[in-house]
Amino acid sequence: RTETDQTSATVTDLKYRINVNDFAHEAAKSLEMNEVGICNISTRTPIAFDPFAENRTTGAFILIDRISNATVGAGMILHSLRRAENIHWQSLDVGKRVRADMKNQRPAVFWFTGLSGSGKSTIANLFEKKLFATGRHTYILDGDNVRHGLNRDLGFTDADRVENIRRVAEVARLMADAGLIVIVSFISPFSAERRMARELMADGEFVEVFVDTPFEECARRDPKGLYARALNGEIKNFTGVDSPYEAPETPEIHLQTLGKSAEEIVDALEHWLNERDIA
Known part of the structure; x- marks a missing residue:
């Protein structure tokens, strides 16, 4: 300010x-x-x-x-920084609508958020397989995978988490501009950063998907052994333990996972899409 x-x-x-x-x-x-x-x-x-x-x-x-x-x-x-004065938006003849029409789909960004171990990546993977099987053009941006390349220089402090989401949101925006259906699977713990990602997209293009699995269940599953290490103090700034997670208040899709298989959850997700003719 x-x-x-x-x-x-x-x-x-x-x-x-x-x-x-x-x-x-x-x-x-x-x-x-x-x-x-x-x-x-x-x-x-x-x-x-x-x-x-x-x-x-x-x-x-x-x-x-x-x-x-x-x-x-x-x-x-x-x-x-003497940079903005020297750069301008380049006018391009091939735009988002043309790219999307060629793929016979509407671009969309499905932003999966939830605690570590909530099932985001599993559900996102199955969801992409279903979309791909129907001829849609898709791509997954997964939190762990992106940290092996684009975001390999970032740690897990609150500041680094914010930059992590900013970069991924920009990549998702570019992929949507290419006419793709983008599936983003990130803990993305802060509501302000998810809102920032939403604001980068066109109206109706951003779909927030809250993979709602209680902390106790995520810690019980502990697929990567991270909760045990965080609770023992071996990992700092771990979401849900010593770093906060701000659950979405009004997500487009709220997936409550307890007692449901990943396949059942994806079926419900696909039903939601068909009802609204999205993607």
């Missing part, structure tokens, strides 16, 4: 930390309470500002956590 405007923002690159005692530049991946650093910030929408050296009022900002609504940082704007 600045004196003139407010918008969603992401710290995209921490250049270095400044030692307040000798002003030395120190390598750092994060800043703790009362630490100072130089970083790049990407905003969702353009904002009007002056460099802090020219105007202290319009050149200052604060960062507000989207989850807690608490102020988590304050800063001075040195200059723009």
Whole structure:
């Protein structure tokens, strides 16, 4: 938030930390309470500002956590990144509608969210097989798989989780633009980030699917042995243990999994789709 405007923002690159005692530049991946650093910030929408050296009022900002609504940082704007002024949207002759018509389908992004062990990946995999069998053009973005490549540099802090979802949402948007039906299977624990992903898509294109499995059942299943390690303190920032999960309040599809097989759940999901003529 600045004196003139407010918008969603992401710290995209921490250049270095400044030692307040000798002003030395120190390598750092994060800043703790009362630490100072130089970083790049990407905003969702353009904002009007002056460099802090020219105007202290319009050149200052604060960062507000989207989850807690608490102020988590304050800063001075040195200059723009000098990138947006040099890039423009390129007009292309082949667009989303043409690509989708060629595939005889409507693009959609099915965003599966739920705790680790809830069954997201299993259900998403079976769901894609059903869609694929009917001739639909699909692709799955799975949380673990993406972390082997695109997001291999990210950890599991809250900040890294937010960046994890931001990148995947952008990839899903591009795939939808290619006319595909995209199935995203990510814990995606924060409602603000899921909302951000929704806002990137066209109206009606984003379908939030809440794979609702209680924590106790996920911990009992523990398919990767992660809950046992997290509960023993061996894994930090584990969703549901020492990092929060914000369940969707109004998902398009609410899948309650207890007492149901993955096949039964996918049948219900397919029935939901057929009723609404989506994808």
